Amino acid sequence: MFIEKLEQAQRDNNSLVCVGLDPNAAKIEQLGVGLDDWLMAMVDATAPHVCAFKPQIAYFAAMGAEEELKDIIEYIHQNHPAIPVILDAKRGDIGSTAEQYAIEAFERYQADAVTVNPYMGGDTLLPYSQHADKGVVVLCKTSNAGSGELQNLTLDNGQKLFERVATQASQQWNDNNNLLLVVGATYPEELAQIRSIVGDMPLLIPGIGAQGGDVQATLQAGLRDDGLGLIISSSRGIIYASDQADQFQQAAAEAALALKNTINDHRQ
């Protein structure tokens, strides 16, 4: 069960930090290491300080690194089996095609969870959510500057579109209790509103760090009473903390630990 695995990792490592694995070919080449080695170095350096890893498939797809993506997820399962892997793919398609994407995420790559896009409707999320042991992380309010253009549109009943997605996700689409939502740290007000709609549902929070999201505001808006309920994801701020070949692994470890500590300071 994905959410149980996630929350166990959050308790065991006392961490809400998720490390996003967004491999930038040019930056990695500059370090003089291969992609596989860089990925393993990032994973090993940060594993003690995180509750999840989130490889972003677009970076792998752009450079044709499907084998490396498969390898690093297998490496995480073998060497850090308590840490779940969220494949950040933001897939969305009609049912018969969504079944293929579910095979891609859960069978080919053996991810524990996948991010998906709700625009096509709840029926297109079933091929993922019917895998009851897997997590399905639905875009709700995204971290980008233009996310309000559709997501913040007001409906005729006064609800915003992102609130409707939160409502449907928690009340209609969650038969297997394996849904989560994506909510950008850049929008703490919307985060608070979403928390009030979805109860205890865990939320994946991108947008801390390079995108400008604030840790304290995020925790105030979204933390559950039990101190969990949030997966706070950072990519660039951790994995590219140093561009020095002899320091990048240590710098990533320190950046992950520092983010964990900053979060925990505000979580007390």
Place this chain on the structure above:
Amino acid sequence: MFIEKLEQAQRDNNSLVCVGLDPNAAKIEQLGVGLDDWLMAMVDATAPHVCAFKPQIAYFAAMGAEEELKDIIEYIHQNHPAIPVILDAKRGDIGSTAEQYAIEAFERYQADAVTVNPYMGGDTLLPYSQHADKGVVVLCKTSNAGSGELQNLTLDNGQKLFERVATQASQQWNDNNNLLLVVGATYPEELAQIRSIVGDMPLLIPGIGAQGGDVQATLQAGLRDDGLGLIISSSRGIIYASDQADQFQQAAAEAALALKNTINDHRQ
């Protein structure tokens, strides 16, 4: 320029038909051919009768067939250079990640166009649309039964969400005049409404055939005065027209020709 290439192919082949390439491993194995050979057979059989090919990346991704996807697009460019290729990927992510997906579609796979999801907002479509020579096909009203759950929500100004997407796509997001919309053949009323909003913008129409969309209703609702403006996509009805090893290629050619003729009968 994608739209010029598309409309030239529509005129040259007198066809609005797009063949969707959705390789089903089990069905292809049953025919006793390899994936590469099957794809080339489908392309060669139907090329005289189509205006576009639309490989669905989910089917390739589920079976780890990235090389075969790359190969078949290259094969189309070399052997049927007048026929554009629309990569059906329905990608959607924040700008820095969308740039990676644009590299995937346009550089790695050399697609002429890609399908994308608008939920995250217009800023997330720029990394695709800034490739002025490429087409960007934005989901508007999709063909699945549950598409109305979000897309048909009424906004506080009386507009439906899919109408807002059509409005933004035609008035805000289309600086390079390279946007198109996806509208399911299963919703002719919405198609007519979208046509009235977007003027001459070409529309990609899935949902004919296996999904139940009607050709006549589609043409009445969406055809432009010049007899173009629609790309009518069919996958299963053409590529799996026969499950016999000695007939599947001929059956696909006949099915593509039959759909072209049915469309043209109503287009006169």
